[in-house]
Amino acid sequence: MIKLRQNGGWICSLSPRLPNHQIVFTCLLGMILLVTACTAAPPSRFDQAQQDSTSRGATSVVKESQAGGSFNRYFPEAGSGYQKVYSQEKKGFAEAKLKQDGKEVALMAISDTLNNPSAVNKFKNSTETIAGYPAVNQGKTATAILVGNRFQVKVLSRDPSFTASDREAWLAKFDLNGLSQLK
Amino acid sequence: MSKPIFELVDNLPTNNMTVMMLKSLDFVIPGQWNNLVGFENTIREVTAETDQEMIQQIGDRAIWLYNDKSQGYQKAMWLYQTVDSADSALGTAALANKVGNKIPLVGGLLTKVTPNPDKAQALDLCIKLVVELVAFCQINGIPGDSIGDFVTSLADYSGESLMRMAALICVDGLIPLGPDFILKAQSTLNNTSPKELGSNSTFKQVQELIPGNNTNSQLSFIGESFDSVKGWMSNFVEDRNLTPNAIFGKFQGFLEFSENKLDYVAAFLDMTTNYYEHTGTQTLARRLIERAVAEI
Numbered sequence: 001m002i003k004l005r006q007n008g009g010w011i012c013s014l015s016p017r018l019p020n021h022q023i024v025f026t027c028l029l030g031m032i033l034l035v036t037a038c039t040a041a042p043p044s045r046f047d048q049a050q051q052d053s054t055s056r057g058a059t060s061v062v063k064e065s066q067a068g069g070s071f072n073r074y075f076p077e078a079g080s081g082y083q084k085v086y087s088q089e090k091k092g093f094a095e096a097k098l099k100q101d102g103k104e105v106a107l108m109a110i111s112d113t114l115n116n117p118s119a120v121n122k123f124k125n126s127t128e129t130i131a132g133y134p135a136v137n138q139g140k141t142a143t144a145i146l147v148g149n150r151f152q153v154k155v156l157s158r159d160p161s162f163t164a165s166d167r168e169a170w171l172a173k174f175d176l177n178g179l180s181q182l183k
Numbered sequence: 184m185s186k187p188i189f190e191l192v193d194n195l196p197t198n199n200m201t202v203m204m205l206k207s208l209d210f211v212i213p214g215q216w217n218n219l220v221g222f223e224n225t226i227r228e229v230t231a232e233t234d235q236e237m238i239q240q241i242g243d244r245a246i247w248l249y250n251d252k253s254q255g256y257q258k259a260m261w262l263y264q265t266v267d268s269a270d271s272a273l274g275t276a277a278l279a280n281k282v283g284n285k286i287p288l289v290g291g292l293l294t295k296v297t298p299n300p301d302k303a304q305a306l307d308l309c310i311k312l313v314v315e316l317v318a319f320c321q322i323n324g325i326p327g328d329s330i331g332d333f334v335t336s337l338a339d340y341s342g343e344s345l346m347r348m349a350a351l352i353c354v355d356g357l358i359p360l361g362p363d364f365i366l367k368a369q370s371t372l373n374n375t376s377p378k379e380l381g382s383n384s385t386f387k388q389v390q391e392l393i394p395g396n397n398t399n400s401q402l403s404f405i406g407e408s409f410d411s412v413k414g415w416m417s418n419f420v421e422d423r424n425l426t427p428n429a430i431f432g433k434f435q436g437f438l439e440f441s442e443n444k445l446d447y448v449a450a451f452l453d454m455t456t457n458y459y460e461h462t463g464t465q466t467l468a469r470r471l472i473e474r475a476v477a478e479i
Contacts (some may be wrong), residue, residue, distance in 0.1 A: 046187070046189045046222070046243065049243035049246040050250070052247075053250040054250050058247075059251055059253070060244075060247040060251035085339055087473070088323050088470065089323065089324040090255075091253075093324075093478060095474065095477055097339075107477065109477035118479075119478060139230070139232045139237045140231060140233070140234075141231050142476065154477050156477065
């Protein structure tokens with residue numbers, strides 16, 4: 001047996017009966033594979049999303065979705081120690097931070113589920129309602145309602161002092177009926 | 184094709200020149216910046232979610248949003264990457280020369296570094312500021328020339344975004360230009376012709392995304408932006424009693440340099456760090472994840 005040791009401890013074992021050119025070829029092939037394996041990024045749980053979202057015609061936002069700016073008027077008023085600071089406004093999406101005495105305690109958002117239709121699924125088995133709209137708790141920090149079967153209104157805690165019942169209370173403060181009329 | 188956002192966040196360094204420099208600036212905004220790296224880590228930190236299915240959904244949606252060019256996130260990333268002109272080889276060489284915990288700024292390292300003339304440095308400061316404004320507008324979805332909205336939101340800057348501004352003021356303002364860096368920058372802008380701006384290397388790299396139809400109107404936009412932000416910058420400096428000496432003192436925690444080489448410190452850091460790209464990647468990841476978790 002011939003043992004060849006490469007830098008980094010890679011060992012290939014070959015039978016002495018192989019002709020020289022075949023040994024060279026086998027080792028070269030091994031090195032190419034090794035180099036390729038070392039330069040490629042390790043597989044990630046997000047590879048599929050990366051591949052799908054960069055395929056031809058992929059889009060995260062559809063043109064039929066509402067302009068983010070059209071959502072602003074339905075957000076609740078702040079006041080009594082709270083401040084509302086708008087943070088993102090993109091097609092089909094608007095988001096504001098809710099601060100209490102300058103500290104961020106929650107995020108409030110309205111999104112058009114035309115851009116992410118699977119978001120509606122979680123409401124199908126919902127037995128709870130807030131202000132008459134189907135509601136779900138999602139994960140540890142979010143409560144969401146579905147308005148007009150299309151617009152998702154969500155409040156997310158950003159501080160432990162802001163509880164699930166605070167989220168419910170703030171969700172009910174949105175102009176939900178106004179939003180349900182938005183076409 | 185640009186790199187996937189999750190790779191960019193996963194590959195953020197945990198200990199290089201940029202990170203050492205930013206850590207040394209902690210005294211400016213104590214506790215505001217921790218070097219958050221890794222895409223999944225960022226999801227957990229931003230959303231406090233631990234459920235694997237939720238993390239997957241949030242990450243997937245964030246990736247879709249980033250890869251949709253119409254959403255502006257990639258333009259912002261390009262701006263943050265392009266305005267930094269770090270020479271990574273020099274950074275690596277500097278780290279290799281470390282003695283104990285410090286990099287001695289002597290000999291071979293210095294021969295590769297040339298301090299910028301004041302005028303070029305002042306223009307760099309102004310252009311970087313405008314890059315922040317334009318990137319902010321791209322990320323937040325407001326028109327690209329919304330100077331007023333940007334100035335209002337500076338009051339709300341925190342975490343890595345505030346660290347980026349702190350580093351801009353310290354490393355591209357106070358250190359190379361001195362305590363009156365705001366006046367110097369303004370007078371430089373007033374004495375710069377569109378032609379001179381057009382030949383500035385930093386400007387040339389990002390010119391296509393600076394609002395304005397030609398170099399003349401871009402120069403006006405840069406001037407107007409600087410004028411609107413100078414009050415915020417001067418308050419930032421005054422509130423914290425920031426001086427070049429105080430900053431040099433903190434830099435001595437990781438760099439070793441003599442009094443007569445102060446000029447070289449700014450140039451060396453300029454060449455070996457990419458703090459706009461580093462913290463800009465962190466800002467983008469945060470905004471994408473905040474939107475993704477609200478949309479899923």
